[in-house]
Amino acid sequence: METWIRKYITASEAPDITSLRASLTTTLPDQLLQLITTIRGSKSYTALLLAISRDHPVVTQLLLTPLRGIAVELLFEKVEVGRTALHRAVLKGDRELVELILHTVSSGKKYELIAVKDGVGWTALTLAALIGYTEIVETLLISLSVEQRVSLLNIQTTYYRDTALHKAAYIGHTAALQTMLTSIPPDKVSALLSMKNRDSRTLLEYAESEGEKESVELLKSWQQPLLAALTNQGEELAESKQQIGALQEEDNRKTAELANQREELTKLKEELVESKQQISDLQEADNRKTAELASQREESQQQVVALQEANNQMTADMAAMMERLNKLDIYLRTPTDTDETGDQLHEPQG
Known part of the structure; x- marks a missing residue:
């Protein structure tokens, strides 16, 4: 296995898949992880990162599959521009590879891996939203709980303070935008729609400034029912306050009776x-x-x-x-x- 990895790192031709399969049959997962971690090429790229960068999905799958549950540190490792293997998989637009990487880490680590920021504060979701990879956006979000999705959508980039929603609205990727908004409960959407970036712009204001009509229409369609819901909530709140006042009076009366x-x-x-x-x-x-x-x-x-x-x-x-x-x-x-x-x-x- 060590010989194959060294040849793969230095070779420029297509990889020898048959030799890789044979080497994997005689290599334990822990030994494979140690070899991949210690043997590196230029820019400290591991064989795994090279396979992703070189668009060798079979090599990536063969290397990752035995490492399920033990490749946590390897997958969190950052290289060029502070990006992880997941960042690079998203940039390639390879949904299957994204699924494979997420499948390799434990459920408790999925959110941490997706929320890792690169050198400019972009998560894997931010990249997918910016490029408009709707299926990858869905893949990333569906692997998380509702609370984790809300938390991920609240993450802002380092400089422009944009969320993944801002990026999708800015470019006009309405499908990705809709996917993100529908992934969380309606009562959580209002706070996200009102979030502002460095320029103090909400999603709608950002989309309007860039002339993205489809994004504007989509966001308005979300705002209208939310405003109506807020109005209803205001009325319900007023009614609740009256009920609370009545209950308070009743409580005071009973308190006085109890004192007597x-x-x-x-x-x-x-x-x-x-x-x-x-x-x-x-x-x-x-x-x-x-x-x-x-x-x-x-x-x-x-x-x-x-x-x-x-x-x-x-x-x-x-x-x-x-x-x-x-x-x-x-x-x-x-x-x-x-x-x-x-x-x-x-x-x-x-």
Whole structure:
């Protein structure tokens, strides 16, 4: 593979495709990338850049295909006038080559590669728009997300501050201009149409100054619905402001109600704290009275016991007295002597 590359760099005749195919079958992608990167010709051109410059699409395809995903640094490399391989592919107008280069880098690097500026601040899209390569413009944009397209269309050249849209409008490439405008959402177009270059000219003003009637008509056709949309948006904005005002009033009212409710809640909390204190005081009083009642009950029980004992003593005393009375009664009724008449006489008690 090294021998083939060295011959290709120095040769002036057509390349030996058969030998290239054979060499590629025995060369690993990493080895191929190293060889292409290190072996260079005049102006530090690699074999890849020479293949693009010499219009050798087969050589370009055979060299690039094995390098998919690993040729990032090689494709970002700038040479003469600060242009990359993608810049040169666009200048050649080779859509297939542009697709191949974009296919070689990862999706996360596509935007960075397309947005690379050359020595005068032109991206690959700027070149395609200026020359009028509508299909290449479409190829470049379709590989990006909507946000990336908007960002790319906002890039301005270093000196004239032109965007790719300015270049297409200036030359009168209406197909490329239309492709770029339709690649993004309508709500993003207005900002692009109002962008100004170094001469403070918008796209429409730029096209009018150059007498590009088709570009002027196209841009006006875009401006009219945008103006109508802006008018509608203004009316909708006014209505939205009214709604916002009404909502703000309602919010203020609810805020005031909430403040009142919070104030009432604060009062209730204070009352609750006071009630809790009262309950606590009542509980303490109840506990105190309960203790006093328990003490009184204990004293009463003691008095009852004492009275019971006294009652029992009195009952015993009464029983003893009754027993004595009974004995006395019996004694009084017992005969001790008789008188002359024969009646019983009793001895007086005591």
